[in-house]
Amino acid sequence: MKNQVFTLFGITTILLFLGSCTKDTFTENSNDSLYKAPSELSYSEILNAREFSFIKSGTPIVNTNNLIPTYEIVGGRNGTGEVLDASYLQDVSIENPIEITANLDPENYYVNAAGDSVKTYTATNYQTAGVITIANENKFGIGDYYFDVKVSTQHKEDTYSSTFNNVFHLNVGPQLVTNLLFSPIAQNLVVGTGNTSSTPYLITGNTAVTFDLLSDTDKLSIDKQTGVISLLDGYSTAENDTLYPTVQVTSTISQETTTFQGDSFLMLVASNSPIDLPKKTNYFFYPTLEAENKTFGYAIDMVEQGSTTAWVQANPSPLAAQERPEGIESKSIWINVTVGDRLAHESDVIINTQDLTQFSLGFDLSAVFHIKNQYVEYMPDGRTPTELEVYYSADYTGNNTTATWTKINNQVTSQINSLTTTPFVGLPYPGDQKIGGGDPDGQKDATKNADNKWTRCELDLNPYKDIQNFTLKFKVKSNYTGSLNDISTAARPGRYYISDVHFKASEE
C-alpha cells in the first residue's frame, strides 16, 4: 500500500511539474547549421531582347539564408544546345555585391566598446548583384540562349557554392523599328497627280518589316513593302485636307508590331494644287513624369535622403504650356529639402536614355526642360545651401555609380520666366541673388533672379548626335553636411522643380 501511495504522489508531482513549466518567450538564436550551399537561383526570363543590342537582366533571387552571394558566369549555350564560345561570352558580364564604407552623420559618431570613436559604417550593396549584362553590338542574334551561373557564399571560414545550369533564359528577337522617319515630315499630295509620300527611313531596327495603315484608310493607301503612302484612287477634296496617318510596322521575323502616329511623325496635306508646307519638329521623347518609372520617363537615385520630401508630382510649368505640343500631358516633379532637421541631401533624376544617332541627318537636335527653385535662403557666407546640376552620360546602363557623368550646366541656355528674352548661358544661381552675406561662388547675378520663377532651359544636342546611349541627369545636392540647423536657422535649403523635360528633332 505504501508503494502505491508513493507512486500516486510521484505521478501527481510529475504532472504538477509538467504544468509548472513555463515556455520561454524568445526564439532560439539561429546558428551556423542554417548555412548550406546556395539553392533556388532564379532569374526572370527575358523574352523581348533585341538582336546585337544591350541586354540587362533583372536582379536574380537565390536562397542563401541571407548570406551575401557572389556570382560568376560559367557557361552558356544557344537554343540548340551548342556551347557559346568566347566570342559570345566576352560581352557577357555579371555584377557582384559591393562592400561600401560610408560616413555616419557627425552627431551620430559614437564610442564603441573598445573605446574607439566610430565615424563610419560598412554595408553591402547587392541591389544589382547577379545582374547579367550583355554589351551593345554583341553577337547574340535572333534565338534562345541559356546561361550557367555559379553562386558562392561565405560564412566565417566556410565557403558554399552551387552552379545552376541554364538558369537564365534569354530570348532574342529582331531589332524593332524604333523610329520611322518621313522626310520631310510635312508632305503635300496633290490630287490626281499620282504623287506619293517619300519612302520612310528605317534608321533603326531590322529591315524585315511590312507596313500597314491604321487610320485614314478611306483616303490613303500604303505600300506594304516600302511604306510609301499615296492617295486612294477616286479621292477628291474641295479644300486642303490635312491628314496624320497612323502607320504600323510589323517585323516579319517575330510578328511584333510598332505603331507610329502624330504630327511630329508625318503630316500629309492633300490638295488640288501644290502648296508649300512649313518645317516640322519631332518631339521624339516627351515623358509625362507622372510616376517614377521608366515608363514615365525617369528614375530616381536617392544618394542621401536627408530629411526631404523627395520627388513627388505636381502641376507642370505654365511657361512650358505655351510650346507644349497638343495632346501631351505633363507633370512636374519636385523635391522639398526644407523639412524636419534639414539634413544634407543628394539625389539624381535620371531621364530615360535616348538614341540620338537616329536623327543624325537633317535634324537640329535639342533637349528642353523647365526648372524652378523656391524658398532657397543663403547660408551666412552667402552661398546657396543647395543647387541643381545637369549632367549627361554616354555609357549609363542603369548603374548610376559606375556610369561616367559630365556636368553640363554651362552648356545649357536659360530664359527666366519667359520664352522671348535672350537666353543666357548656364543655369541661374538659386535664391534671390542678393549678395547679403557674400558671394563666394561668384555666381550671383541680380539680372538672373529665378527665385520662385520657372526657367526654360535648352541643351543643344547637335554635338552629341553620334551618341547612341545619351542619358540626361539632374542632380539636387546640398553644399553642406549634417543639418543646416547647425549652420544657420535663417538659411533654407528650399525646393526644386523639374518640368516638361523633352527631346526634339527639328527639320533643318
Added chain:
Amino acid sequence: MIVIPNLQKMNPLKFIQMKKTIGFLLFFLCVSVTSYAQVISGKVTDTEGTPLVGASVVIKGQNKGTITDFDGLYKLKAKKGDKLIFSYLGYETKEIKIFNKKTIQVTLETKGMGLDEVVIVGYGSVKKRDLTGAVAKVSPEEISKTATTNFDQALAGRISGVNITSLDGTPGEAVNIVIRGGNSITGDNSPLYVIDGVPLEDFDPGSISTNDIETFDILKDASATAIYGSRAANGVILINTKSGRSDGKTDVRINVSNSYQWIPNRLEVLSPYEYVKYQQQIAYALDGYSPGDRTKFFAQDWVDPELYRNVAGTSWQDEIFRLAKTNKYNASISGGDKTSSLYFSTEYIDQEGTLLNTGYKKFVNNLKFSRKISSKTEFKGNLMYTHLNRSGMRVSGDKYTSVIRDAIQFRPVEPINDDGLELGGYDPADINQRFLFNPIKNLENTDRQSKFDVVRGGVSLRHKFKPNFYINLSGNYQIDTRKESLFFGKDTQSGTRGTDHINGSITQRRNQTISSSNTITYKKHLGKSDLTFLGGMEMQARSYEYTYLKNSEIPTDLFGIDNLGLGTSPSIPQTSISKNTLLSYFTRLNYSLKDKYLVTFTYRADGSSKFNEENRWGYFPSFSTAWKLSEEKFIKNITAISFAKVRAGWGVTGNNRVRDYQAYNQLNINTGSGYAWGTGQNYVPGAYQSNLGVPDLTWESTAQTNVGLDFGLFHQKIEATVDYYNKQTSDLLLNAEMAPHTGFDRVQQNVGKIENKGFEFSVTSQNINRKKFQWTTSFNIAFNRNKTLALNRGQEAIYTDPEWSNGYAENQYITKIGEPVGMMYGLQYERIYQWEDFNWDNNLQTYTLKEGIPDNGALPVAPGSVMFKDIDGNGTINNEDRVIIGNPHPKHFGGLSNNFKIGNFDLSILFQWSYGFDILNANKAVFNVPGAGSQNGFKGLTNIWTPTNTNTDVNAVSYLSVFGTAPKGNLIDDRYVEDGSYLRLNSISLGYKIPKKITNALHLKKARVYVTGQNLYTWTGYSGYNPDVSVGRYGALTPSLDYSAYPQSVTVMTGLDITF
C-alpha cells in the same frame, strides 16, 4: 404477512415517522414466529462515521426487517445462519451472515453510481432508472474539489454532449456552455439556469458558491427540457443548493485554500539577436538592398546584430504576467431537526489575475431555512447576497488598444546607441503608432471595476393534502446591479495619446426579476401502473434599467473615477428602461406500467410580452417513452446485463431571447437626430424610427428527437448511456439583413433554420472496489454536426467581420446554407511570388506578371509578395476569391476521469479533449507578417522573404519598392487557421483524510487536506497561448477566434477542509 415498503423510494422523514410502527410490528412478528431467534443489534453508519437514519435492515429470504433510528441504531431478531441485508438510498447494499455475534456494526459505502440515484428534472425529481429523457448528472463533490473560483470553470469534459469552452482566461469570466450544438445564429446559445427551482435568465455562475451545490443536473433533450418551454431550447442546467440537516445535529464546515496561478507559456517572439537581424533586413529592404539612410540608421543605432547574440533582453510578456495568488475561504453551518432546518454559508475569494492589476473578488452569503408548520405543511425560504468584482482592463475585444499586442510587438532590446524612440520602440510623434503604449503602464493605470451585486430570495410553501397529493407554492425575487467603472489615468494609451485624454465612464445595469412558480402534484398507484401528474403555473416579470455617463479631458487622475465632474468634456448621459413579463402554464404526466414501460408527456404554454398579442403564446409539447429491457425475461437471462433501457423522445422548445420591444416599431431621439430650427437656429431634438417592428415576430422553436440506450453490465459495475439526437431549429430569431429601401440594415425576424444532430456516449466503470482501494473510470465522448438549412429569404450566406482590429476590416466568417454556422472565411494562400511569375522587359528594365498569374488586388506585386489562389480565375485577388478556410466545430470532444481511493487518500484525474476544430489565429495575421516599423513579432519574422531567402511563406518587407504584404481586404488567409485539437490534463486533485484518531482528538468530525491542479498541461499543435479560446465579437457567428486573448492559467491549490 408484512410488506416492507420500497424504502429507497421514500423520503427519510417518512421513514422516521413510520419507523416506530414498523419496528413495533416487526418486533411482535419476530417474537411470535422465531421463538428461538436471538436479538441482533448494531449501528449503521456511512464511511465518515455518520449514522444513517432510516436504513433498511432485512433478513434475506424473509419478509422481516427494521429500519435504523435517528442514531443509526437497529435491533431485530434473527437466527444464526440468517443473512442480514443492509441497504440505504444512495449507498451500496451489504449482506452479512449471522454467526455468534449479537452486535453487528455496519458501514455502508456511498454508491459511486447507481440506478437509484435521484435525478432532478423540472419541477420534480425521478430515479435515474425511470428517466425517459436525456439527463446528465455531475457530482458537485468533484466540482468542488477543483481549483476553480466558479463552478462552470470545472465542468469541461465531465458531461457528454455539453461543449464547454472558454472565452479566454480572464479571472471570473463565465465560460461558454453549449448543449448539443448551437441552435441560434445571432442569438444566445447558453442554457437556461434553474437555481433552486427558479428559472433565471442572465444568470452569472459566479453568483453562487460551488460548495453550496447539492445537485447539478443537465437536461439535454427536448422531452426533458420542454417543461421549461420558451427558454429551454439551449438545454437547462438545474442546480439545487444545500439545505440544513434534519437529524438534530449540526455541522460546521470550514474550507480554506490557497492557490497560485501562472501562465505556462509564451507566444514566442524574436530574441534580441534575431530581432536586430530582422531590423537589419528591414533596413536593407527599404533601401532596396543598396545601402541608404535606413541602412545608415541601422548601423548608427544597432551597429551589429552579433553584439546582441547573448543579450538577455526584455520579455514584455514576462513583464505584464505575474505569479498570482488566490485565497479562498468558505464556511458553512448546517443544522436542524425534523421540524426545522437551517443552512448558512459564506464564501470569500480573492483572486489575483495573472496579468498585472487584474483580479476577481467574490463574496457569497447564502441562507436557507425550512420549518414544518404542521405534519402536512412545510415552509422554506432562502436569501442570498453575492458581490462580485472583476477588476482590471479588458484584455481582449478592444479594436484599438491591446496590452498583449504591445507586449508582443515591443522590441526585446534597446539599441546600443539611442535612436530616440520610446522604450519598447515606438515613436510617440508618429500618428500611425498612436495605438501603441507601454503595456505595463496601460495595465497599472487603467482602473476598471466591474461590480456585480445580486440579492436573491425566495419563499415556498409545500402542503400535502394527502401523501400522494400536494401543492408547492413559491415566490422569488432577484435583483442584480452591475456597475462597471472605467478610468483611464494619464499613463495609459487613452490618457496620453487618445483624443479624450484622462477620462472615465460608469455604466450601470439593474436587472430585477420577480417570479412565482406554483405546482400541484398527484401520484397514484393503480395495480401494475404508477401515475404521476404535475400541473403548474408560473409568472415572471423582469425589468432592466441602464445608465451611462462619461467625462473626458479630466485635468488630473488623482481622484480617479470618484470625481468625474472635474472633466471638461462630458458626454451626453444615457439612460433607458425596459420590461417584459412571462406567464406560463404547464403540465407533466408520468405513467409507468409494470415498472417496465414508461411514458412521459409534458406540455407548456408560455405567453411573453415581448411579442405582439397575436403571437404572444407559444406551445411546447413533448413526449417520451422508455422500455426497461432488463425487466424482460430474454434479457434477465443474460447475467452480464444488469440493466438495459431504451428511450425515445420528441419535443419542441423555444427561445425568446431577443431584446424587449423588438416586435414593435420604436422611435428614438439621440444627439444625431436633432435640427437647428426656428429663430436663432436653436437645436431642437428630433425623433427617428430606431426599430422596424416585425408584427409576426415570435418564438424561435427547436424540435428535437432523441433516442437513447442506458445499460449496466456486471451488476452495474459498468454503466453506460448512448444517445442520438436530431434537432431542427426553425423561425430563428435572426438579426436579418434588410433591403436598403426599408432604411434599416438589419431587423430581428423569424427566418432561417439550423440543424444539429449528434451522438453521445458515456460510460462509468467501477474497476476496483475494495475496502482500501477503489478505482472508478468515467469516459464520455460526443459528436455533433451542425448545418445551416436556411437563412433570410433569398439569402445564401451571412458574412461577418469579427472586428478584432480596425486594420483588418474584412469578412472573416461565413454562415452559409449547407454549411455549419460560423465557418472561417478568407483567401487561400498559394505561395510567395518568385521571379518565375514574371517576365523581364529588357527595354523598360522592369517586370510584368506572366499571363495566367493573378495579381494581388489593389497593390502591385513583385517577387516576395504574397500570392493567393485565384478561385474565380479573373486574374485578380479580391473578395470573390474568399472561400471557407476553417471549421470551428470539433469533430468530437469529451473527457476521461479516473478516481482513486487508496486508504485515506483520494485522487481524481480528469483529461479533457476537443478534436478536429480550427482556430482563426489572428495573432499570427498581425505578428507573423513583417512591417516596416520597429515592432517585434513571431518566429516567422526570422524567415521573411528576401532576395537571398526565398524558400519561405512569409512575405517580403519590400522588394523593388513594392511592399510584400497583401492589400487591406486581403489580409486574412488560411495560413492563420490552425488545428486547435487538444488534450488537456484538466485537473488533478489529491486529498488525504486525516485519520479518525487524530480528528477525534481534535474534536473534529472529519478533516481533509488536499492539493489540486487545474489546467495543468495541454497537448496541442496550436501555436497560441491556449486552444480553448473564443473572443469573437459576434458569438456563434465568429467562434474560435484568438486575438489578444487573456491567456489561460495553470492553477495549483492547497487547502484544508474540516468539519466540526
